Amino acid sequence: MSLGQRVSSDHQLARLLQIGVVLEEVVESRAAHHLESLPADERQAIDDDVRELLAEAAEESAGHRERLEALVDELDAETVAYEEINALVDAQYGPPEDTDGVLYDQLCNEETAYKFYDDLIEAVEASDAEFAIDRDRLLETLYDIREEEREGVEEVTEIMERRA
Amino acid sequence: MNTADQYLKAIYLAQRIEDGPASTGTLADLLEVSPASVNEMIGKLEGRDLVEHEKYKGASLTEEGLERAHDALQTYCIIERFLANVLEVEEFRDEARALESVIDDTVADRLDTIIDRPKECPDCFDPELDCCERLELVDGRAD
Numbered sequence: 001m002s003l004g005q006r007v008s009s010d011h012q013l014a015r016l017l018q019i020g021v022v023l024e025e026v027v028e029s030r031a032a033h034h035l036e037s038l039p040a041d042e043r044q045a046i047d048d049d050v051r052e053l054l055a056e057a058a059e060e061s062a063g064h065r066e067r068l069e070a071l072v073d074e075l076d077a078e079t080v081a082y083e084e085i086n087a088l089v090d091a092q093y094g095p096p097e098d099t100d101g102v103l104y105d106q107l108c109n110e111e112t113a114y115k116f117y118d119d120l121i122e123a124v125e126a127s128d129a130e131f132a133i134d135r136d137r138l139l140e141t142l143y144d145i146r147e148e149e150r151e152g153v154e155e156v157t158e159i160m161e162r163r164a
Numbered sequence: 165m166n167t168a169d170q171y172l173k174a175i176y177l178a179q180r181i182e183d184g185p186a187s188t189g190t191l192a193d194l195l196e197v198s199p200a201s202v203n204e205m206i207g208k209l210e211g212r213d214l215v216e217h218e219k220y221k222g223a224s225l226t227e228e229g230l231e232r233a234h235d236a237l238q239t240y241c242i243i244e245r246f247l248a249n250v251l252e253v254e255e256f257r258d259e260a261r262a263l264e265s266v267i268d269d270t271v272a273d274r275l276d277t278i279i280d281r282p283k284e285c286p287d288c289f290d291p292e293l294d295c296c297e298r299l300e301l302v303d304g305r306a307d
Contacts, residue, residue: 012262018251019267023274080251088250088278112274123266 006127007120013131013138014075016120020145021068023116025085027109028061034102037095046099049159057106057152064113064145071141074133103160110152117146165264169236170195171205172214175223176233177291185222237286239272240264244295246275257294 007013031054035043096102121142124135131138165173174194178186188206192199206223209215214229225233243264247256267275282288282298290297 007266012259015247015251015253015259015263016266019246019263019271019275022250022278023271026274026278085250085278092278092280109274112270115268116271119266119268119271 006129007123008127008129010075010132013124014072016123017068017072017075018080020113020116020120021065021072022080022085023109023113024061024065024068026089027113028058028065029086029089030105030109031055031058031061033089034096034105038098038102042098046102049162050099050103053106053155053159054102057110060148060152064148067141067145071133071138075131100160100163103156103163107153107156107160110149110156114146114149114153117142117149121146165236165239165267165269167205167265168209168212168214169232169239170264171202171209172225172229172233173236173240175209175215175225176230176237177289178222179224181291182222185218185224187222191223234286235269237289239267239269241281241286241289241296242272242276242279243267245279245281245299248295248299248301249279250275 007016034054035046035051038046096105121139124139124142171191174191175186178190178194182190188199188202191202191206195202206215206217209223209229210217213226214232215223216226217223240260244256244260247253247259247263253259282296285296288296288298
């Protein structure tokens with residue numbers, strides 16, 4: 001058991017990046033599902049800000065996923081196809097009942113992703129292991145994605161506050 | 165999951181294996197650390213009222229410690245189940261042990277939304293098998 005937060009091998013790093021890929025897939029899939037899962041009257045009432053937020057979240061997550069997958073490719077590890085994760089999300093999906101539920105779920109997604117990248121960055125920084133990919137490039141990618149997740153949290157919070 | 169939670173989880177499992185207080189030796193084996201490290205951490209957990217320690221017998225969780233150990237084991241079950249069933253990792257036990265320190269509870273909760281976990285979790289965790297006794301492996305892979 002590795003006590004303490006460190007990433008000590010390419011294999012472990014690849015696995016963690018894969019988890020990041022799956023988290024992004026969950027965001028992407030849920031953001032895409034949210035609108036269509038709402039009851040018709042709730043769907044009609046949803047404002048443009050929320051529609052735009054969900055569309056942007058799905059697009060941004062797809063972008064993050066591709067960047068992470070590019071890193072995983074260089075580490076020579078298999079990734080899980082988006083379609084498979086999408087099917088799992090479908091199978092377990094408990095659609096939010098209203099717009100507040102949609103926003104709350106979106107907030108949880110963004111916050112979780114932020115926390116994940118924050119922990120991963122800390123674990124990579126705490127490690128002196130040599131990875132098959134350039135450490136600076138890895139960290140830069142993770143910093144970028146973490147920053148976008150932070151902005152995502154802020155955007156959802158702002159919309160929630162405006163609606164309150 | 166932080167180091168304290170990993171210890172609490174190990175104490176919980178050791179108590180189940182030994183059907184009594186967790187001995188330093190069993191904990192050192194489970195956590196793959198030295199007995200001296202175990203004793204040091206037990207002292208800290210005792211100071212936080214999470215563990216009671218009786219000399220020559222071993223460590224037992226307090227009610228609060230038990231609650232945290234339960235949560236930690238549940239997080240661990242989510243990680244194992246996610247690795248085994250979603251990423252289809254054959255060595256899911258070893259990998260879960262290697263990853264648990266980097267996976268936060270909130271992240272595990274999100275991963276939990278795409279796995280199918282028994283309501284009884286984590287009571288169905290089998291410490292001897294080091295996984296949930298009800299975990300079904302993809303492709304019927306043997307344990």
